[in-house]
Amino acid sequence: MKLNSAFLLATLSVLIISCGAEEEVDPWEYFPLEAGRTWTYKNRMGTVYVEMAVTPDPKTFGVTARTSFGQYRWEIHAPQDGPSIVPIDSGQFTQTLKVKFPLEAGAQWEVVPDNGKPPLRATLVGKSDAEVPAGEFEDCWRIQYMPVDPPEGGSDLAFEIWLARGVGIVRIDFARPEGSTAPQLAPLQLESYTKP
Numbered sequence: 001m002k003l004n005s006a007f008l009l010a011t012l013s014v015l016i017i018s019c020g021a022e023e024e025v026d027p028w029e030y031f032p033l034e035a036g037r038t039w040t041y042k043n044r045m046g047t048v049y050v051e052m053a054v055t056p057d058p059k060t061f062g063v064t065a066r067t068s069f070g071q072y073r074w075e076i077h078a079p080q081d082g083p084s085i086v087p088i089d090s091g092q093f094t095q096t097l098k099v100k101f102p103l104e105a106g107a108q109w110e111v112v113p114d115n116g117k118p119p120l121r122a123t124l125v126g127k128s129d130a131e132v133p134a135g136e137f138e139d140c141w142r143i144q145y146m147p148v149d150p151p152e153g154g155s156d157l158a159f160e161i162w163l164a165r166g167v168g169i170v171r172i173d174f175a176r177p178e179g180s181t182a183p184q185l186a187p188l189q190l191e192s193y194t195k196p
Helices: 002-020
Strands: 038-043 046-054 060-067 070-077 084-087 108-111 120-132 135-147 158-164 168-175 188-194
Touching: 038 168, 120 158, 120 168, 120 188, 135 168
Parallel strands: none
Antiparallel strands: 038 046, 038 188, 046 060, 060 070, 070 084, 108 120, 120 135, 135 158, 158 168, 168 188
16 A cells, blocks of 8 residues: 555656646747748738748758838848848848847847847847737747947837747837837738748
């Protein structure tokens, strides 16, 4: 009887500990890089169609966005510590972005573009649920990007991206830093997406 009770207690302890442990998730699941993926985003200004393609370098992916204002291209570089999104010919959307792994609430890093744009301070705000036209997404990581020293009267925007597991960016919120002359933009929300 004592042996059965000890076994039962040990089994229950293991179950309780494993249920309490947070599931370890590969951070790349929040930033899926795969040729043939597409995303469609909308805001009140129109629709943005985004398509991902493979480049000759297996650690680099090409991204093309088509809007009513034109076509824009970026490259996504995928080193171990997290992706970098680098503009190729993106007109006014020329900000370089960086996501740092591991994903931990409160983490901060600086993004220094090589195209003369002011640096950004990125903050991993934490997780929130997102409701967008494409559906409801739980536990999205939110990363806020703010100009480090925005010039007075500059046109730089602050923004926040929402990353959903298995999907990628599902929402982008924009804000004007104090003194900015940038127009206030409506959030860009995921309307649909496809996987290859």
